[in-house]
Amino acid sequence: xxxxxxxxxxxxxxxxxxxxxxxxxxxxxxxxxxxxxxxxxxxxxxxxxxxxxxxxxxxxxxxxxxxxxxxxxxxxxxxxxxxxxxxxxxxxxxxxxxxxxxxxxxxxxxxxxxxxxxxxxxxxxxxxxxxxxxxxxxxxxxxxxxxxxxxxxxxxxxxxxxxxxxxxxxxxxxxxxxxxxxxxxxxxxxxxxxxxxxxxxxxxxxxxxxxxxxxxxxxxxxxxxxxxxxxxxxxxxxxxxxxxxxxxxxxxx
Numbered sequence: 001x002x003x004x005x006x007x008x009x010x011x012x013x014x015x016x017x018x019x020x021x022x023x024x025x026x027x028x029x030x031x032x033x034x035x036x037x038x039x040x041x042x043x044x045x046x047x048x049x050x051x052x053x054x055x056x057x058x059x060x061x062x063x064x065x066x067x068x069x070x071x072x073x074x075x076x077x078x079x080x081x082x083x084x085x086x087x088x089x090x091x092x093x094x095x096x097x098x099x100x101x102x103x104x105x106x107x108x109x110x111x112x113x114x115x116x117x118x119x120x121x122x123x124x125x126x127x128x129x130x131x132x133x134x135x136x137x138x139x140x141x142x143x144x145x146x147x148x149x150x151x152x153x154x155x156x157x158x159x160x161x162x163x164x165x166x167x168x169x170x171x172x173x174x175x176x177x178x179x180x181x182x183x184x185x186x187x188x189x190x191x192x193x194x195x196x197x198x199x200x201x202x203x204x205x206x207x208x209x210x211x212x213x214x215x216x217x218x219x220x221x222x223x224x225x226x227x228x229x230x231x232x233x234x235x236x237x238x239x240x241x242x243x244x245x246x247x248x249x250x251x252x253x
Contacts, residue, residue, distance in 0.1 A: 038132070038133060039067070039119070039129070039133060039136075042125070042128075042129055042132070043119045043120070043121070045064070045119070045120035045122070046069070046117065046118075046119050046120075047117070047118050047119075047120070048115070048116075048117055049071070049073075049112035049115070049116045049117075049118060050112065050115060051112055051113065051114050051115060052111060052112065053111070053112050054109055054110060054111045054112075055073065055096065055097075055110045055111075055112070055118050056097065056100075056106050056109065056110055057106070057109045058077060058078060058106060058107065058108050058109045059105050059106065060105060060106050061104065061105055062097070062100030062101070062103050062104060062105050062106050062123075063122055063123055063124075064097065064100075064120040064121055064122045064123060065095055065096070065097045065098065065100070065101070065120075065121040065123070065126070065140075066095065066096040066097050066110065066118050066119065066120055066121065067093065067094070067095055067096075067118070067119045067121065068090050068091060068092050068093065068094050068096065068116060068117075068118055069092060069116075069117040069118060069119050070092050070116060070117040071092070071112060071113070071114050071115055071116025071117060071118075071191075072089060072090060072091050072092075072112070072113045072114055072116060072191040072192075073089070073090045073096055073110050073111060073112055073113060073116060073118070074086055074088065074089050074090070074110070074111055074113055074192060074196055075087055075088040075090065075096060075108050075109065075110045075111075076108055076109055076111070076199075077107060077108035077109070078108075078109070084199065085199065086192075086196050086199040086200040087108065087200070088200075089113070089191070089192055089196075089200065090110075091177050091181065092181055093180070093181070095140065096110050096118075097110065098140070101123070113191040113192055114191050163201075163203050163207045163208070163210075163211050164211045164214060164215075164239060165239060165240060165241060166201045166202070166203065167201060167203075167208060167211045167212070167215075168215070168236055168239035168240050169240050170197070170200075170201060171188070171221070171228065171230065171236060172236055172237060172240055172244075172246055174188055174190070175188060175230060175233075175246060176246075185230075185246070186229065186230045186231075186233065187227070187228075187229050187230075188227070188228040188229075188230070189226055189227055189228075190226045190227075190228060191226070194208060194209065215236075215239075218235065219231060219232060219235070220232045220235045220236050220239070221236070230246075233245075233246035234246070
């Protein structure tokens with residue numbers, strides 16, 4: 001296989017991950033705190049990560065799934081010429097490493113955005129764990145299904161969504177995830193850098209900064225570095241343009 005073919009394949013993989021990332025703008029769900037408490041005694045591999053430390057790297061052998069117990073992670077893929085594509089941000093209760101299921105190695109890497117506690121779910125123990133925690137089984141099936149559907153479902157979205165809409169959808173989703181964690185959904189502390197957020201949304205860094213400024217000027221929110229205060233959730237929902245309110249249930253697609 002020549003180098004041009006390898007790069008083309010890598011670019012296709014990056015586009016697929018970008019589509020999958022946007023599909024998750026609507027959908028993130030997590031394992032509830034009660035289920036995590038039940039899962040605790042079954043987990044032998046519990047890791048404390050420093051900011052910037054990886055839980056797995058692209059190409060590493062795939063032996064486990066990972067649940068974020070505290071902190072936050074980002075997942076990303078790097079192509080042969082060094083281009084990075086962020087394809088997910090993961091909060092407590094969310095699963096990382098789905099792409100390694102049924103494969104010998106991980107397609108991407110997972111890195112801590114802050115001090116984080118991560119639990120490993122070895123593939124060899126999954127049947128036992130899923131049998132005891134049906135809600136975890138249901139969530140995994142939903143995520144795998146979305147992965148398969150993402151490319152077809154979001155080809156149109158990637159071609160039509162304006163930058164402002166992409167950012168608004170992300171903020172609404174992140175607010176919903178905060179609420180699931182019993183955090184204030186209108187006062188967000190974004191763990192990712194502005195550059196990582198721009199990469200995730202498929203936008204230039206300057207574009208993300210401009211759209212934040214636009215929403216500030218419209219009185220929708222205030223921004224102080226990584227702190228975002230949503231002043232008008234109704235206007236933020238209107239920018240998303242899909243008829244969903246800020247506090248609508250986080251339904252599956």
